[in-house]
Amino acid sequence: MNRLVCCIFFFFIHAYVISLAQDVRPFRQSAEPHEIASQLFSQGKYFEAIAYYERALEDPRNRANTELLYNLAECYRMNRLYQKATGFYQQVYDMNSSRYPLCLFWLARMKKNTENYKEAAEAFSSFAKTRKPGDPFFSEAQKESRICDSLAKNKIPADTSSPVLLPENINKGETSCFRGVISRDTLWFLSSTKEQIKEEIKLDNVTGSYKEYYVSRLYYTWKKNGAWQDPVMAEIPLENKKIHIASFFPDTLFHRWLITLCEEKNNDLHCYLCQSSSSKGNFTKPVPLESPVNKENSSSKDPMVSVLHDVPYLFFVSDRNPSKKYDIYYGKIEKDGKIKKVDPLPDAINTPREEHSPFYDAQKGILYFSSTGHDGLGEYDIFSVNGNPAVGWGKVKNMGAPVNSGADDYYYYVNSDQPAYSFALISSNRPTGKNQNYSTLCDHLFEYKNKTNIAPPVISTPAPALPPKTITLICFVMDEETKRPLYQDSIKIYEKSTHAFITSWYGEASNRAMFQLNRDSSYIIESSRKEYFPGFLALSVPSLRDTVVQPIYLKKIPLPPPAEVVSEKITPEAIPVPEKMIRTEASESDKNDWESLIARYGDVKKPYLHYRVQIGAYRKPNENIQAKMRLFSYLQNKLDILFSIETEGELKRYVTNRLETLNEANEYKQRIRTAGIHDAFIVPYYKGNRIKFKELEALLSEK
Template sequence: MKKNILLYITIISVFSLNIYSQKARLAAADKKYDNFAYIDAIKTYERIAEKGYKSAEMFQKLGNAYYFNAQLENAAKWYGELFAMQTELQPEYYYRYSQSLKAIGDNKQADAMMEKFNQLSGDDKRAKLFKKNRNYLAEIKANSGRYKVEDAGINSKYSDYGTAVYLNKIVFSSARDTGSLGQRKHTWTNQYFTNLYMADLGEEMTPGAPSKFDKNINSKFHEATPAFTKDGKTMYFTRNNYLEGKKGKNGNDITLIKIYKATLENDKWAKIVEMPFNSDNYSTAHPALSPDEKTLYFASDMPGTLGLSDLFKVKINEDGTYGNPENLGNSINTPGRETFPFISEDNEIYFASDGHPGLGGLDVFVSKIFEDGTFNEVQNVGADINSPKDDFAYLIDSKSRRGFFTSNKDGGQGYDDIYKFLETKKLTCDQKLFGQITDIESKEALPNAKVSLFDKKFNEISSKMSDAKGNYSFMVECGKTYYVRAEKPEYNTNEANITVGKENGQTELNIALEKISCKVAVGDDLGKCFGIKMIYFDLDKSNIRHEAALDLEKILDVLKQYPNMKLDIRSHTDCRASFKYNEALSDRRAKSTIEWLVKNGVSSNRLTGKGYGEYQLVNHCADGVKCSEEEHQENRRSEFIITDL
């Protein structure tokens, strides 16, 4: 639940009274010096802005304050003021303004802002197309040289493809003729219909001699691409539209393919059923399970497909039922063919495609699946696996980095052949993005702050709470730009972006949060609530400039909220010029500040003031000492010391 953390002002009174002393004078003194006031700076900014004062920083703070609290109508108002002052801003402000404009129905302007955002941050579609058209061969080359590939040792002169690992066995599809009288040839390819075969896996995942898989699974039509649960009791597989002796056909009298499920009972596969999302009118094929076995991925040309065939997923419910199939979207699917998905234990999806830029035919690609189900950038796995022919059905064991894939590339034994590989270097480079969330003033760690990670397009990747020491960490990809947002009740939300290192390692990003309300007591400088370091005057003059009036409006607003508050206004200079001159100039400026406040409705008996010239320097920069301009600036300051509440 979003909390409106910005629209309140609280006064806390802390009484430190000695219970053994009830004297009125002591009680009054304790009250005077222990009362605190919480100044809501955002509301003050808003009231000042309504008077016509303009400041880009002020409009940024106002826009952000409302945006992060999901009050997009108000955010649109102040971001509009910001863009009216400055036309070139950081990309995230175009994004936030666009989202805010949509909330008020200004879609035309929202689209214009999003176009600008895409130009500045790299529009997904155009940027990817540009990369594909110009640099994809170089990228494939860079991704190559990471595998040791060899024949799997189980191939025939026929088609062998589509592997799965099952209880330390490899199960695969083959069109080999084993002499069975029931073996039939497909009229389209003159290849035998494929059945499932299996072989024991030895050291380094080397297959032994193949034999036929369970006869209850193999039929006189195609069986292929099985997927097994980890306990070995459930399998999903692809078969022609054929069940219990009945063959199904579509409207054109063609038998398509479907996904079936079988259950192991008494060491035999039984209870073969088709998936509820199958149809006689389209194909479903090549099932693959997620690591937690709660999602089934597959290929299909069902309605809603973006290309010739797409990848889909479907939820497996606890009661054994299934959700509705979901298209994986255009970050994975293209107008071409996407097929043969495999999900690794690292939650990466490997698949074959001829729509993404490759070397020819089907190539194998990979993308990371984020926690929210979205996908990272799709990458070609390289020329060790891929060729100008069809390369597909990739499988990898995440621990050993060994696996199998299928290809009809030159040099094989049959139509399709199975190859085994060892991945010697991972494609993805991982970085640990870490840091600490702290209070900006006290520097103390802030535990239980919500920390959210976004990609450069502001898609949320993950979120978590900071630990007891305020620490957080995310595993991210090397060389990528991320945004990290920190949120905590009673603090202003803060967001920072960072580009992580290009090699495996760690990148640190600490974020400090500022309390929403500024707590002040007698003796404190009210100006620090608003970052007022200096009330600016023209050189050698004491009349109030426009920039100074903007800051004084903040002080004026607080004085109106707290009618008992009194201030001592102190003006200071640096050491340059004479003592006498600096003292007189600073005194005139202090008095000008008081006059401005009185003119705008503050009673004169609430204000005192004096110029101190260079008599109260805050550093070593006295006469004759060489100092930088920044060091001199520390001494040129205005103070608004609270003398009574």
């Protein structure tokens, strides 16, 4: 089988001008091999040119032809034949480095792709010295030299849990195999196959014809007695045989498949997203998705659907931004399955170079993707980032070895919903041990079972000597039961050890709050909203992260039965009676001279000092639950008073939210007593602990 079959997926990624065919009939005998090779090379047909360049080198007179050698090295590089490209770049560099100034750069890149990081770092460093600042190759070489130097000094240890190549009935010989997805106990993947198409071509005055085209198609297989069965090609009707199925994803929510189709137009590869339905491996004709997913004069591909808090999102890749290459985009899927608006992920994820193959793990809140723009072990590496479109994203992390290698690694996929298939799938052209010179030409499917031990690579970055003193905390408030966002809620943050107030936020039209907090500190996050129990969360800010994303879930207060109507004023008979001990607390509080203290210190604020008004306390909180629900509903909806719950053993105390002055506390106490809760009383707190009246008086009198 001709090796051209391996090139297909690589061209989907890089979008080079290609001719996906093999078996070129003999050109006219008067044409020299190097003449044919040059014409193929000039038209971007790099793979086809290799055979003619190699034939030309059989003539001893051509072995000193640096142009021929350099072009052949370029052809090898374009087809990811790293080992062979390295040898020819080295020859050219040794023979005539001045004529081909980029030769050393590409030689360094090939050494990196073969994981020879020490020599790669030296070559990149040497190349950078030949360029001037401002030259894009200068900055790229400096960056690569730093990365390779770090990787050389922090050598990646051998890992017995390295990704395992799937069996040969899936990864067939020199056939590219990529994009694996598990759906309903079935493994779906893409692989190249042969289509018989006869078509004449003409290269200037040299004529020939292709009779076989290699295209990618969708296959599926399943396990029987623990072994993957021979794959079956899915029947998908296409407009013509030259169209490629470049990627796919089963959208189970809308009972459809999202499929990327690619075809050659105007000597370029154009890709677009379609939808199709299936039954037992037979698909309906793919129908292109409407704008804005597909956009005129641009490509869209690599679809993936994930449900985030009951809201379905489509992630995909597009080159619609003319100032960048391929970026990851996302859009909310409406109830009819359509997408009205799409947005790119932030620049911290989308680099000026290329991002591909997004996969979002909704259970863990992690986005996986491949990129050439972030620091990596090879060309395409797999990266992860915590967060989601609703609340924002954390810091991008390289997945490290053994997930990544010096070669291209992409299409990370894991199905955590199915324990029987709880391994990650990876597509990669890393060497497989077979035919080392050509094994990196093809992509293969690997499985990785030990996901929990993935260690990121040690890559030094040009960062300040000390990290920033603060981190960004992103909080978003959700309904505990429905997992939907809540709005019109408030968040307050206190220092944990002293309970000193730090900052607050109120979300009128947003459930997302952002704070700047000191590193290596601990905080209490208090969130409240009408009709919901308050939420408390202790948070320790890590020292090694720049962004922390923290959801806060609030539990809704159960509504009383419809027949029970809350009156404008709650009568004492309608209020659940607190225990005698608590009434004793209230009566003791009333004995103190609060009026005198409020008159003297009503507006005084002291560090670490705050107040709450106690509404009631119960050792059996589940008794008289309907009456309590009426009480809480009335306090929140009629009096606009939010409350908190303090637990001490079996005892639950219901108190108002934090109040900063005695005047505020007294005003709340009067409103609550007027409503019929005659036992409500003020409780002072210092550094988070309740204190007695005399202690409060002493604190307030201090100058």
